[in-house]
Amino acid sequence: MDYLALMKEISRPSPTKIVLIVIDGLGGLPNPETGKTELESAHTPNLDTLVTVGECGLADPIAPGITPGSAPGHLALFGYDPISCNIGRGVLEAIGIDVELQPGDVAARGNFCTVDKKGLVTDRRAGRISTEKCTELCRLLDGMSIDDVKILVYPVREHRFVAVFRGSNLVADVTESDPQQTGVAPLSITALNPKAAKLADAANKFAAQAKEILAEQHPANMVMLRGFSRQPDLPTMSEIYKLRPLAIAIYPMYRGLARLVGMDIARTGTTLEDEFTTLGQNYKDYDFFFLHIKWTDSAGEDGDFGRKVDILEQIDRALPDVVNMEPDVLVITGDHSTPAVLSGHSWHPVPLLICSKYCQPDGVRAFSEPAFLQGGLGRLNATQIMPLAMANALKLNKFGA
Amino acid sequence: MDYLALMKEISRPSPTKIVLIVIDGLGGLPNPETGKTELESAHTPNLDTLVTVGECGLADPIAPGITPGSAPGHLALFGYDPISCNIGRGVLEAIGIDVELQPGDVAARGNFCTVDKKGLVTDRRAGRISTEKCTELCRLLDGMSIDDVKILVYPVREHRFVAVFRGSNLVADVTESDPQQTGVAPLSITALNPKAAKLADAANKFAAQAKEILAEQHPANMVMLRGFSRQPDLPTMSEIYKLRPLAIAIYPMYRGLARLVGMDIARTGTTLEDEFTTLGQNYKDYDFFFLHIKWTDSAGEDGDFGRKVDILEQIDRALPDVVNMEPDVLVITGDHSTPAVLSGHSWHPVPLLICSKYCQPDGVRAFSEPAFLQGGLGRLNATQIMPLAMANALKLNKFGA
Numbered sequence: 182m183d184y185l186a187l188m189k190e191i192s193r194p195s196p197t198k199i200v201l202i203v204i205d206g207l208g209g210l211p212n213p214e215t216g217k218t219e220l221e222s223a224h225t226p227n228l229d230t231l232v233t234v235g236e237c238g239l240a241d242p243i244a245p246g247i248t249p250g251s252a253p254g255h256l257a258l259f260g261y262d263p264i265s266c267n268i269g270r271g272v273l274e275a276i277g278i279d280v281e282l283q284p285g286d287v288a289a290r291g292n293f294c295t296v297d298k299k300g301l302v303t304d305r306r307a308g309r310i311s312t313e314k315c316t317e318l319c320r321l322l323d324g325m326s327i328d329d330v331k332i333l334v335y336p337v338r339e340h341r342f343v344a345v346f347r348g349s350n351l352v353a354d355v356t357e358s359d360p361q362q363t364g365v366a367p368l369s370i371t372a373l374n375p376k377a378a379k380l381a382d383a384a385n386k387f388a389a390q391a392k393e394i395l396a397e398q399h400p401a402n403m404v405m406l407r408g409f410s411r412q413p414d415l416p417t418m419s420e421i422y423k424l425r426p427l428a429i430a431i432y433p434m435y436r437g438l439a440r441l442v443g444m445d446i447a448r449t450g451t452t453l454e455d456e457f458t459t460l461g462q463n464y465k466d467y468d469f470f471f472l473h474i475k476w477t478d479s480a481g482e483d484g485d486f487g488r489k490v491d492i493l494e495q496i497d498r499a500l501p502d503v504v505n506m507e508p509d510v511l512v513i514t515g516d517h518s519t520p521a522v523l524s525g526h527s528w529h530p531v532p533l534l535i536c537s538k539y540c541q542p543d544g545v546r547a548f549s550e551p552a553f554l555q556g557g558l559g560r561l562n563a564t565q566i567m568p569l570a571m572a573n574a575l576k577l578n579k580f581g582a
Numbered sequence: 583m584d585y586l587a588l589m590k591e592i593s594r595p596s597p598t599k600i601v602l603i604v605i606d607g608l609g610g611l612p613n614p615e616t617g618k619t620e621l622e623s624a625h626t627p628n629l630d631t632l633v634t635v636g637e638c639g640l641a642d643p644i645a646p647g648i649t650p651g652s653a654p655g656h657l658a659l660f661g662y663d664p665i666s667c668n669i670g671r672g673v674l675e676a677i678g679i680d681v682e683l684q685p686g687d688v689a690a691r692g693n694f695c696t697v698d699k700k701g702l703v704t705d706r707r708a709g710r711i712s713t714e715k716c717t718e719l720c721r722l723l724d725g726m727s728i729d730d731v732k733i734l735v736y737p738v739r740e741h742r743f744v745a746v747f748r749g750s751n752l753v754a755d756v757t758e759s760d761p762q763q764t765g766v767a768p769l770s771i772t773a774l775n776p777k778a779a780k781l782a783d784a785a786n787k788f789a790a791q792a793k794e795i796l797a798e799q800h801p802a803n804m805v806m807l808r809g810f811s812r813q814p815d816l817p818t819m820s821e822i823y824k825l826r827p828l829a830i831a832i833y834p835m836y837r838g839l840a841r842l843v844g845m846d847i848a849r850t851g852t853t854l855e856d857e858f859t860t861l862g863q864n865y866k867d868y869d870f871f872f873l874h875i876k877w878t879d880s881a882g883e884d885g886d887f888g889r890k891v892d893i894l895e896q897i898d899r900a901l902p903d904v905v906n907m908e909p910d911v912l913v914i915t916g917d918h919s920t921p922a923v924l925s926g927h928s929w930h931p932v933p934l935l936i937c938s939k940y941c942q943p944d945g946v947r948a949f950s951e952p953a954f955l956q957g958g959l960g961r962l963n964a965t966q967i968m969p970l971a972m973a974n975a976l977k978l979n980k981f982g983a
Contacts, residue, residue, distance in 0.1 A: 210940060210941075211942075216943065243981055244966065245962060245970050246966060246969030246971075247592075248978060248981065249980065249981055251982075252982045253981055253982035254982075264981075267981075268982065270983055273983045527940070528969075528978070551942070551945060554945075554960075
């Protein structure tokens with residue numbers, strides 16, 4: 182079933198408001214010492230109270246067994262099929278540093294690297310030069326024109342940068358120049374289909390000119406490019422759901438993903454309180470809010486069980502700020518699980534709570550993975566969350582007569 | 583979603599080991615006298631202990647309501663869509679007697695039958711001749727050449743045999759010669775599309791020559807053919823999952839199904855202990871093991887509730903042999919249910935247990951159908967078992983960045 186097409190057909194504008202709080206990496210696994218997950222270990226009285234009035238379940242961002250990256254995890258939450266809407270590495274890297282891509286742009290990930298006199302790679306990361314040095318070198322390369330293609334170069338961190346190729350008829354279907362090993366020269370970039378010849382040519386010429394420009398910049402005396410990609414041409418959330426959506430996120434990656442699906446992006450600060458304040462300030466002007474909380478994922482990635490528990494408790498303490506705005510629908514979930522015991526994203530389903538006036542009681546009394554197994558929403562796919570939120574906000578017409 | 587394509591994209595080789603134990607016909611229904619299923623009736627302390635450390639669920643081999651044969655039941659367990667990968671009867675029959683088909687072969691099921699002087703069928707099973715007689719007659723027909731097509735004939739049991747047509751450009755899209763009734767002549771085999779004309783011609787000539795050869799062999803004086811099929815061209819499990827898979831199965835059908843998906847086939851004995859010993863002997867050389875246990879299904883098919891319970895208890899007693907090998911992932915499930923009260927395969931979902939270090943606790947304490955209703959894996963499709971096993975073995979990369 183094409184869920185998005187159905188949403189587009191039956192959605193209707195209304196004054197009701199939906200708040201989607203994404204606690205990044207929310208789900209976890211038991212601490213071997215206690216047998217309890219991060220959520221079971223955390224003292225979360227406000228979440229536990231919400232559970233009693235809402236409906237709970239467990240959501241697979243992609244499918245059972247599949248560990249999602251942040252991009253597919255979020256696209257699924259916004260209702261988009263995360264497989265067919267997969268986003269290339271270059272675009273993701275650009276999004277992650279707040280580069281606003283234009284339609285038709287091709288973005289690539291770049292590395293500064295070291296080559297010897299014969300042009301063979303001796304260090305794929307150029308000794309991990311400082312971000313300051315990277316910024317300085319990007320300035321040397323930025324703005325090059327090759328035929329009608331303009332190349333914009335943005336520093337990321339250490340040896341990493343983003344190259345955006347802007348011009349007509351650029352097709353991203355090209356090979357990479359990073360040989361993934363030392364002792365060989367960077368590879369020539371070749372078109373994987375005839376339409377991509379123009380981009381391949383521009384990319385090779387860019388690399389050749391970069392080599393000249395960087396000749397005296399040892400160790401960062403060459404560049405390698407990979408992950409050439411164009412941003413997918415997605416229908417916006419306004420088109421699909423007839424919503425006015427606002428994104429509140431501290432990290433650029435999540436703002437970028439929200440921008441991809443047509444959300445407005447709020448200026449906010451650097452703390453959870455800042456994000457909730459931003460929500461309040463914009464509350465009357467929008468009817469859908471995506472609020473992203475990053476730190477749970479970071480703690481999970483660091484394998485820091487205790488810190489993840491602490492952050493969950495902080496979120497719980499701040500939660501009344503949102504509840505008191507009395508959104509018609511409050512959704513609390515994650516884009517994937519990040520169990521501290523795995524120190525990374527995982528395939529485990531993500532706890533999902535939907536609160537509205539129209540929830541069926543399900544008897545769950547605690548916000549945790551094991552408790553949510555008994556939830557009224559059961560086990561569902563994350564792309565089904567938006568339809569449920571829309572339904573609970575009474576923003577969907579009946580299908581069929 | 584094309585799960586196999588996704589697996590192929592994100593799977594990675596690793597030293598971790600997966601053991602998939604398929605207890606054929608595992609699921610059951612309550613004995614009307616006790617109200618307990620076979621699994622609830624069996625004393626299975628080892629399974630019950632595994633349940634406390636693993637995650638449980640109920641798997642539909644094809645879909646709710648659909649009773650699978652052994653072939654789709656197993657293909658689903660190996661992660662292949664059992665509908666689109668359906669295997670023809672002729673190929674299945676060949677596989678079931680350990681015939682190794684070559685690419686391009688067409689296999690058909692054959693019956694010896696009795697015809698009268700007018701050529702009309704009087705007995706579709708030739709009085710169920712003995713398997714010895716069948717073997718003798720197959721020898722008379724085996725090795726015939728018709729143009730460039732060679733026809734190999736293998737006895738199965740009683741009046742049943744397999745005919746393998748080996749030659750270039752054989753398309754299996756032909757009608758059958760068995761009229762499914764007496765009093766009429768065997769039907770002429772016709773091509774259902776022009777490319778199948780060559781096979782139809784060879785099959786008709788084979789039948790005509792067989793009639794001459796068997797003229798004096800009353801009651802088995804004619805043959806009928808049906809189920810013409812080619813083996814599907816499936817990607818191997820090594821290609822998809824980057825595994826080195828080994829099959830341990832006592833019955834040829836299951837070895838054949840494993841061979842279809844590219845598993846190596848172990849030599850083993852005739853008992854469960856033999857199979858577990860074979861597993862141990864090969865344990866260091868492979869990273870995926872499919873171990874098939876047949877007798878539960880046979881007892882279920884015979885409607886023998888007590889015997890099925892006994893066999894489940896035998897399996898439970900032997901299980902520590904496998905557990906002590908400490909596989910990274912242990913999966914215990916079935917290819918379908920075979921409730922003794924139905925004396926046959928059924929549509930009921932099959933108990934599924936996955937054990938690894940990365941299981942979310944689900945509170946289930948017994949290995950049975952009703953207990954597994956509360957399992958953390960919920961209700962899932964059997965094709966999702968391999969992705970979950972791969973994930974738990976940390977053999978999958980993240981999807982998307």
